[in-house]
Amino acid sequence: MKNFFDKIYLAITANLLLPMIARADTGDIATDIPDVELDEVIDKIIGYFLGAVIIAAVFMMIWAGFTFATAGGEQEKITKAKKTMFGAIIGLVVALLARAIVELAIGAI
Numbered sequence: 001m002k003n004f005f006d007k008i009y010l011a012i013t014a015n016l017l018l019p020m021i022a023r024a025d026t027g028d029i030a031t032d033i034p035d036v037e038l039d040e041v042i043d044k045i046i047g048y049f050l051g052a053v054i055i056a057a058v059f060m061m062i063w064a065g066f067t068f069a070t071a072g073g074e075q076e077k078i079t080k081a082k083k084t085m086f087g088a089i090i091g092l093v094v095a096l097l098a099r100a101i102v103e104l105a106i107g108a109i
Contacts, residue, residue, distance in 0.1 A: 039106045046102055053095040060088035 064084035071077035 042102065042106065046099055050095055050099050053091060057088045057092040057095075060084055060091075064088065 064081045067077055067084065068081035071081060
């Protein structure tokens with residue numbers, strides 16, 4: 001059985017590597033790399049981070065609203081919902097300010 005898996009592994013590896021080996025002679029491998037500036041990379045990373053923070057903040061706000069709506073007058077749950085909403089808003093504001101600071105820093109360079 002081990003011999004069978006070895007043959008499968010060899011076949012898959014050969015199918016993945018042979019096209020790269022064939023292109024190695026032409027010198028076309030390195031030409032596929034785009035010429036990207038550092039500020040563009042930083043901007044993309046922060047854009048993805050900001051998108052994730054916005055999604056997380058929206059989910060936290062929805063959760064806080066659900067907790068608040070189902071609190072049934074219990075002061076502990078209402079306080080927890082308010083803290084969750086406040087934390088989501090503060091996190092969103094901090095993320096937006098970070099984006100603005102980076103934009104200002106990149107613009108000044």
